């Protein structure tokens with residue numbers, strides 16, 4: 640740095656002098672978000688529970704994260720991720736059921752799994768007997784989890800939702816390994832006693848409800864069970880619960896590719 644620049648940098652005019660650079664940096668970022676937003680507003684039909692692909696590096700981070708938590712080689716996880724991305728039957732199924740549904744006007748025809756790639760890889764890598772998902776919505780997560788269980792050749796999924804119109808994707812061969820339960824997750828989790836090997840909170844995303852679901856499912860958790868939250872980017876519920884129980888907690892942050900949404904993540908306690 641020259642003498643003059645050094646003097647400006649240490650003076651009270653430094654911030655003003657750096658303004659053009661600062662505007663350029665933040666402007667480039669904001670323009671990217673605006674471009675993605677404009678593309679989404681004109682091309683997508685979704686108004687909630689958005690779908691997108693992952694950024695390539697983020698997808699690679701996901702494989703390493705799953706490899707670490709499931710204690711399997713990263714190449715194995717990469718093969719699971721590819722397996723789902725190349726599952727043409729599942730993509731066709733989601734597309735067909737979407738076109739036949741009453742909500743087709745609010746769903747995109749392109750099928751994108753985002754962080755569900757991680758759910759899939761975790762089920763493939765750990766081969767749970769019983770998966771419980773709270774929050775079915777259309778059933779995209781449910782069919783992804785079902786596809787993993789079908790490939791495993793063992794295991795079943797229970798998916799819970801209060802909305803009677805949820806789960807329209809859960810049909811055909813996927814329905815064969817899925818039990819859909821209609822009602823409040825807290826009531827239904829407490830009603831049953833069958834052991835749970837992998838639990839996924841993805842229903843009402845408030846801290847209180849998430850904690851209440853964790854308390855309700857806790858007595859049913861099998862030894863070594865994985866507990867996942869789709870809300871760990873927004874609350875500390877799972878990490879607090881994990882710490883109080885002497886469980887480990889880790890988190891992977893999702894980064895959507897060419898989408899304005901900043902992404903969720905996968906919180907995991909074991």
Ligand SMILES: C[S@@+](CC[C@H](N)C(=O)[O-])C[C@H]1O[C@@H](n2cnc3c(N)ncnc32)[C@H](O)[C@@H]1O
Pocket residue numbers: 688772773774775776777778779780781799800801802805822823824825841842843
């Ligand atoms: C984010 S969506 C679920 C997304 C889904 N898991 C997926 O992979 O696309 C949340 C769902 O939770 C449901 N829900 C909200 N409150 C609930 C409750 N108390 N019990 C059960 N389901 C609830 C909503 O009806 C909604 O369909």
